[in-house]
Amino acid sequence: MSLRGRTAIAGIAERRPSRYTEGATTLGMLAEVGMEAIADAGLEPGQVDGLITESFAEVPFMAPSTVVEYLGLDVTFAEVVDLGGATGAGMVARAAAAIDAGLCETVVCLTAARREQRTTAGPRRSASTGWAGRRVDRSPYAEFEEPYGAIGANFGYALIANRYQYEYGVTPEQRAEVAVAQRYNACHNPDALFFGQPITVDDVLSSPVIVDPLHMLEIVMPCAGAAAVVVTSSRRAKKAKNRPAYILGAGEHTTHRSITYAPSLTETAIKASADRAFQMAGIRRKDIDVASLYDCYTITVILTLEDAGFAKKGRGGAFVAGHNLRWDGDFPLNPHGGQLSFGQPGLAGGMSHVTEAARQIMGRAAGRQVKGCDFAFVNGNGGIMSEQVSLILGRNR
Amino acid sequence: MSDQTAVPAYNKPLPEPNTTSLPFWEGAREHRLRIQRSKKTGRHVFYPRNVSPFGAGDELDWVDASGRGIVYAFTVARRPTAPQWAQDVPYVIAIVALEEGPHLTTNIVGCPPEEVTIGMPVVAVFEDVTPEVTLVKFGPASPANGASSEQTP
Numbered sequence: 001m002s003l004r005g006r007t008a009i010a011g012i013a014e015r016r017p018s019r020y021t022e023g024a025t026t027l028g029m030l031a032e033v034g035m036e037a038i039a040d041a042g043l044e045p046g047q048v049d050g051l052i053t054e055s056f057a058e059v060p061f062m063a064p065s066t067v068v069e070y071l072g073l074d075v076t077f078a079e080v081v082d083l084g085g086a087t088g089a090g091m092v093a094r095a096a097a098a099i100d101a102g103l104c105e106t107v108v109c110l111t112a113a114r115r116e117q118r119t120t121a122g123p124r125r126s127a128s129t130g131w132a133g134r135r136v137d138r139s140p141y142a143e144f145e146e147p148y149g150a151i152g153a154n155f156g157y158a159l160i161a162n163r164y165q166y167e168y169g170v171t172p173e174q175r176a177e178v179a180v181a182q183r184y185n186a187c188h189n190p191d192a193l194f195f196g197q198p199i200t201v202d203d204v205l206s207s208p209v210i211v212d213p214l215h216m217l218e219i220v221m222p223c224a225g226a227a228a229v230v231v232t233s234s235r236r237a238k239k240a241k242n243r244p245a246y247i248l249g250a251g252e253h254t255t256h257r258s259i260t261y262a263p264s265l266t267e268t269a270i271k272a273s274a275d276r277a278f279q280m281a282g283i284r285r286k287d288i289d290v291a292s293l294y295d296c297y298t299i300t301v302i303l304t305l306e307d308a309g310f311a312k313k314g315r316g317g318a319f320v321a322g323h324n325l326r327w328d329g330d331f332p333l334n335p336h337g338g339q340l341s342f343g344q345p346g347l348a349g350g351m352s353h354v355t356e357a358a359r360q361i362m363g364r365a366a367g368r369q370v371k372g373c374d375f376a377f378v379n380g381n382g383g384i385m386s387e388q389v390s391l392i393l394g395r396n397r
Numbered sequence: 398m399s400d401q402t403a404v405p406a407y408n409k410p411l412p413e414p415n416t417t418s419l420p421f422w423e424g425a426r427e428h429r430l431r432i433q434r435s436k437k438t439g440r441h442v443f444y445p446r447n448v449s450p451f452g453a454g455d456e457l458d459w460v461d462a463s464g465r466g467i468v469y470a471f472t473v474a475r476r477p478t479a480p481q482w483a484q485d486v487p488y489v490i491a492i493v494a495l496e497e498g499p500h501l502t503t504n505i506v507g508c509p510p511e512e513v514t515i516g517m518p519v520v521a522v523f524e525d526v527t528p529e530v531t532l533v534k535f536g537p538a539s540p541a542n543g544a545s546s547e548q549t550p
Contacts, residue, residue, distance in 0.1 A: 135413060140444045143418060146410040147532055148490060150502045151479040155490045158472035166470075166515045211490075212473040260492055260502040265470055 002280050005397035007096040008237035008244035009358040011041025011230035016191045017343030021114045021224040026056045029112035029226040031070050037228035038108055042241030050077035050098060050107030052091045054347045067110065077104040084382025085294055087111065088351030089389035093250035095231035105233050112226035113346025141258055154219060156259040156384030158211035161299040163265040170317030175298040176204035179217050179340050181325035186337025188327060188368040193223055193343035218298040225345025227355050234397055245361035249392035251276025259384040269388040270307035270379060277390035285309045289373045290360045292353040294381035295338040304379050327368040335360060335368045350380050361393050407526050409481045418445040420459050425531040428523040430464045432499060433457040443499035462497050464521035465538065469494040473510040489513050493535050507536030
């Protein structure tokens, strides 16, 4: 089944990332950004008949109906997407499929993260209650990885970076250049968390090593924020307030959750997800004008450039060194600054790659608009190179 | 009081065995590394499962692994990955490829972090972290300990 050109992103909205949102609710943030995206599409809430939200701890179950009620919507399609960092891209693919299947015509896709200072020092998850007790997280990872300190994502990307270094080789300077280019882009995006704070390769390499070999400036900064998009039928998108970004291709691939059990640490599921997206869109890699690649770490970008087919396997470092990844360079990558420099507001960080790609296609990227932007490639990456969702957006159907 | 010299209580996350994984953790307490093997394919699998990931109509049996493997990937945590590890930096988190095939995530202990390399032969080291729980870590294989997977306390 092909979704090529059947649907489009007609509206986008994004809350500027901030370090903290004292006292705010995720529900309220989701609703605000959702309403803004609906208005951006030139639609009335009454015209929205589908809703996709992330699952969020604040509303432990039945999140979609909660958000529908809060927004006063009346929908024929309501669901949660739970694909880690690939959630935003996955929402768009599912919205397109639902619309194409006739379940609904206009879907608002919502992500948001609140963040409070007082909660940042505690453990990520509920502490173990020991042998005799019972805890909430009884996943294989809580049982077989967390006891060894394999907690969070930093360690996993460090394992990948070291294994990649062993198999193919990449210099610290090449990895650092990814962060430097994204910071340059963020300095052209007043909404970015690190706007006005340029960095150099030396800055990256002299920042502390957190998990060998990754330095602090190669790692995303968690923050608060929200992002939403409205996906609608191409028929309705034609009448939207703004130029739509047509969804030309979508691909998804998942084989594992934990990096421990990944078939390979250096050849990722991105190959399959990107191949599907390109095949559906019927375009070539060289047709892409903007790459919007999930960049939780510098090494993530190197692997994605290779597995999405922009660089040969093992040549990701050389690709970064041989191209200008800045928004005004020959290979514009994450013009908004990527999550490395725009910020990572939870799952809205992954969604920022969707909103930025749409913004570029719509010609609304102001001081960082890539010229002649006809095709954008988006990659969403969940967990530690686990869930992968690729999208291709285009100016024309 | 007689227990004034007791070490501080172990404060790190502990595994919570279930009916599926119990043989693994009971084995660990006996300083045995037990994993499952597919009846149909002979392939081994880790972590413990109720069903075989190698296809329908398969069954999984428990077997003793050799305890030998190699470091497939590793990192040295220079900052703690969780607050409970604050006193442990630097420490090594690694994926070990067992001789039988499966990969598992663990710690490499018994040598300085800078001596750990990818491909390094390692053997299981059993750490009795509480009276109930033994964690399976790995240490460098050498003529001294290569023949036994037991670590002398």
